[in-house]
Amino acid sequence: MRNLAAVAAVVATLLASGVTMAAPNEAVLLPTAVPTKAELPLQPEDAEQLAKVARQLDSILSEAVQDLGLTLTVSNRTRVLPTDDALVERARDSWIISPRVSPEGNGLRLRIVAVAPGENVLRERSQRVDLQALEIRANVMMRDVVHSSRAPLEGGPTPPAPERTVESEAPRSQGRAVLALNAAVVGGYVGFSLQRASGSVDPRLTYPLVALGTGIGLGASMLVADEWDITLGDAWFLSAGAWWPIASGVLIAKSYDVPKEDRYVYGLVAASAGVTLSVAAVSAKPMSEGGALLAHSGGAAGTLLGGLTQMAYEGKTDITPERGMGYGAGIGVLTAGALATQVKVTSSRMLLIDLAASLGALTGAAAASPLLLVDEKEDPTRNRIWLASVAAGTVIGGTIGWFSTRGAASKDDKPAHAMPYFNIEPANPLRGTRSFTSFGLHGSW
Numbered sequence: 001m002r003n004l005a006a007v008a009a010v011v012a013t014l015l016a017s018g019v020t021m022a023a024p025n026e027a028v029l030l031p032t033a034v035p036t037k038a039e040l041p042l043q044p045e046d047a048e049q050l051a052k053v054a055r056q057l058d059s060i061l062s063e064a065v066q067d068l069g070l071t072l073t074v075s076n077r078t079r080v081l082p083t084d085d086a087l088v089e090r091a092r093d094s095w096i097i098s099p100r101v102s103p104e105g106n107g108l109r110l111r112i113v114a115v116a117p118g119e120n121v122l123r124e125r126s127q128r129v130d131l132q133a134l135e136i137r138a139n140v141m142m143r144d145v146v147h148s149s150r151a152p153l154e155g156g157p158t159p160p161a162p163e164r165t166v167e168s169e170a171p172r173s174q175g176r177a178v179l180a181l182n183a184a185v186v187g188g189y190v191g192f193s194l195q196r197a198s199g200s201v202d203p204r205l206t207y208p209l210v211a212l213g214t215g216i217g218l219g220a221s222m223l224v225a226d227e228w229d230i231t232l233g234d235a236w237f238l239s240a241g242a243w244w245p246i247a248s249g250v251l252i253a254k255s256y257d258v259p260k261e262d263r264y265v266y267g268l269v270a271a272s273a274g275v276t277l278s279v280a281a282v283s284a285k286p287m288s289e290g291g292a293l294l295a296h297s298g299g300a301a302g303t304l305l306g307g308l309t310q311m312a313y314e315g316k317t318d319i320t321p322e323r324g325m326g327y328g329a330g331i332g333v334l335t336a337g338a339l340a341t342q343v344k345v346t347s348s349r350m351l352l353i354d355l356a357a358s359l360g361a362l363t364g365a366a367a368a369s370p371l372l373l374v375d376e377k378e379d380p381t382r383n384r385i386w387l388a389s390v391a392a393g394t395v396i397g398g399t400i401g402w403f404s405t406r407g408a409a410s411k412d413d414k415p416a417h418a419m420p421y422f423n424i425e426p427a428n429p430l431r432g433t434r435s436f437t438s439f440g441l442h443g444s445w
Contacts, residue, residue, distance in 0.1 A: 025069065025070055025071050026070065026071045026073060026093070026094035026095065026117075027065050027070040027071065027072055027073065027094060027095035027096075027097060028073045028090065028094055028095065028096050028097065029058075029061060029062060029065055029072060029073070029097050029099075030082065030096070030097065030098045030099070031054070031058060032054035032055075032057040032058055032061070032099045032100065032101055033054075033081040033082075033098065033099070033100045033101075034047075034050050034051060034054050034100075034101060034102065035050075035102050040102060040103075042103070046103065050101065050102075050103060053101060053108065053131070053134070054101055056134070057099055057101060057110070057134070057138060058099075060134070060135050060138045060139065061097070061099055061112075061138060061142055064138065064139045064142040064143070065097065065142065067139075068142070068143060068146050070095060070146070073094070081098075081100065082098055084113075084122055087113065087115050087122065088115055088119075088120045088122070090115075091115035091116065091117060091118070091119065091120075092117070092118060093117060093118070094117055095114060095115070095116060095117060095146075096114065096115045097112065097113075097114045097142075097145070098112075098113045098114070099111070099112045099113075099138075100112075100113070104128055105128070106130075107128050107129055107130045107131065108128070108129055108130075108131065108134070109126065109127075109128050109129075110126070110127060110128075110129050110134075110137065110138060110141065111124065111125070111126040112124070112125045112126075112138075112141050112142060112145050113145075114145045114146065123145050124145070125141045125144050125145045127141060173225040173226070173228070173229055173230045173231075174230075174231055174232050175225070175230040175231050175232040175233070175234055175235030175236070176221075176222075176225040176230060176235075178232060178235035178236060178239070179221045179224065179225055179230050179234075179235040179238065179239075180218055180221040180222065180225070182221075182235070182238065182239040182242060182243075183217040183218060183220060183221035184214045184215075184217045184218040184221070185214070185217070186217055186242050186246075186271065187213040187214045187215070187216050187217020187218065187220075188210045188211075188213045188214040188217070189213070189246065189264075189267075189268070189271075190213045190217070190268060191209035191210045191211070191212055191213025191214070192206065192209065192210050192213070192264065193264035193265055193267065193268045194209060194213075195209045195210075196260070196261050196264050196265075197261055197262065197264065197265050198261075199261050229286075231286055231287070231289075232289055232292075233286065233287040233288045233289040233290075233291060233292045234282045234286060234287050234292075235292075236287075236289065236292035236293070236295075236296070237278055237281070237282060237287040237291060237292040237295055237337070237340070238275065238278050238279065238282065239292075239296075240274075240278065240292060240295035240296045240299060240333055240337065241271075241274040241275050241277060241278025241279075241295070241333070241337065242271045242274055242275050242278075243271075243299075244274065244295075244296075244299030244302075244303075244329050244330070244332070244333035245267070245270035245271045245273060245274030245275075245329075245330060245333065246267040246268075246270060246271045246274075247267070247299075247303070247325075247326070247329050248267075248270055248326045248327070248329040248330035248333075249266035249267035249268070249269060249270030249271070249326070249330075250263055250264065250266060250267040250326075251322045251323070251325050251326030251329065252266065252322075252323060252326035252327065252330075253266035253267070253326075254322050254326075255322040255323035255326060256323075270330065274333070274334075277334075277337065278295075278337065281337065281340075281341050284341070285341065287340065287341075288344065288345070288346075288347075289346075289347040290340075290344070290345040290346040290347045290348075290349060290350050291340035291341070291343075291344075291345065292340070292347075293347045293350040293351070294336050294339065294340040294343075294345055294350055295333055295336045295337040295340050296333075296336075297336060297350060297353070297354050298332040298333050298334075298335055298336020298337065298339070299329050299332050299333035299336065300332070300354075301332055301336075301357065301394065301398070302328035302329050302330070302331050302332015302333065302335070302336075303325045303328050303329040303332065304328070304361070304394065305328055305332070305391055305394065305395075306321070306324040306325050306326070306327050306328015306329065306331070306332070307321035307324045307325040307328060308321075308324070308387050308390060308391045309321075309324050309328070309391070310323055310324025310325075311324070311383070311387055312383070312384045312387040312388060312391075314380075315380025315381070315383050315384055316380070316383065317383050317386075317387070349405045352401055352405055353398055353401035353402050353405065354398075354401075355401065356397045356398060356400055356401025356402075356404075357394050357395075357397045357398035357401060358394075358397070359397055360393040360394050360395070360396050360397015360398065360400070361390050361391075361393050361394040361397065362393070363393050363397070364389040364390045364391070364392055364393020364394065364396075365386070365389065365390045365393070367389060367393070368385060368386040368389035368390070369386070
């Protein structure tokens with residue numbers, strides 16, 4: 001009896017002194033507040049949609065609070081924004097949580113303000129969210145606000161440790177796949193060339209040699225990529241040093257009526273010389289993607305101009321200018337490859353230059369096309385003028401593309417670039433807009 005009397009006396013003393021015992025696991029969730037008409041004038045349909053989002057947030061945050069181990073107490077349903085002093089005053093014996101939502105751009109701005117029991121510090125989390133991700137972001141923000149307390153809740157979950165951030169680094173030998181593909185195909189060509197050079201056309205020997213060459217080329221590329229850091233620019237530059245010389249050697253051999261069994265060997269010898277030069281170039285300095293594209297563009301432009309030159313020399317347009325194309329491909333890739341080691345150019349700028357050269361060639365052909373319609377009988381002089389117009393248009397177009405893109409780069413102190421874009425814009429119920437898709441090309445040049 002004496003113990004009971006003592007306990008009753010202590011309790012009576014505490015009640016008389018106005019001391020209350022805090023319940024840290026209890027939480028009062030206020031209704032989601034929305035801007036008033038004076039703060040943010042909205043159209044009636046937008047205000048109705050915002051109120052609907054607020055009711056949805058009440059349901060989402062109610063479940064989020066209980067998932068965090070708190071005992072939920074829902075407050076009255078008035079959506080008047082409480083003051084900071086009112087929040088602190090009400091947080092003497094429980095959590096006070098006040099969410100707020102307002103429109104922002106194509107999405108919403110969600111703010112969650114909370115005060116821990118017995119504290120006078122406001123804990124706030126604010127973030128712009130999309131309507132589609134509202135539930136996920138609201139749960140994450142509520143967790144962050146509650147876990148920002150200095151001590152974990154009694155019986156509640158322990159705040160997770162912050163994740164370590166690791167700086168991402170570019171993977172080694174990014175050009176491994178490109179190098180493997182080109183080395184495998186070149187290896188297959190080597191096996192095919194050796195079989196043809198032997199004078200045999202037996203398929204029982206052709207396919208094993210092609211497979212053997214492909215395997216050797218693939219294995220060699222893997223070893224090279226593991227030993228050295230092969231970038232995409234290096235890989236494409238090496239491919240330019242292989243394929244354009246192969247085309248050059250085969251075309252030149254065919255134009256001089258070299259026997260079929262020896263034509264592929266000419267391409268093989270030319271490829272060996274081209275790969276040797278390109279390896280020496282990338283060994284001295286890593287090649288950029290723009291430089292690799294420059295080498296390929298030089299081979300293509302040389303092939304075109306070489307063929308036009310031979311047709312103009314012969315005054316005919318109904319022939320296949322194999323000799324001119326062969327010499328043009330070799331000279332073009334050699335010249336452009338040497339130039340690529342001396343100039344700095346981006347791949348997007350090279351694409352624009354190639355586009356300008358192609359448009360120039362079409363413009364030259366279109367401008368001189370009336371010369372071909374004067375008489376049905378083919379005239380060498382008119383053919384030469386038309387071919388010269390095409391070649392001049394190609395050179396002039398490429399020159400204009402080079403200088404115009406260089407001017408844009410020097411003006412902004414950045415290389416010219418152009419990139420395609422594709423965007424899906426979600427619907428915005430607050431603004432009454434539907435979802436739409438847009439695509440196009442953006443950049444500077």
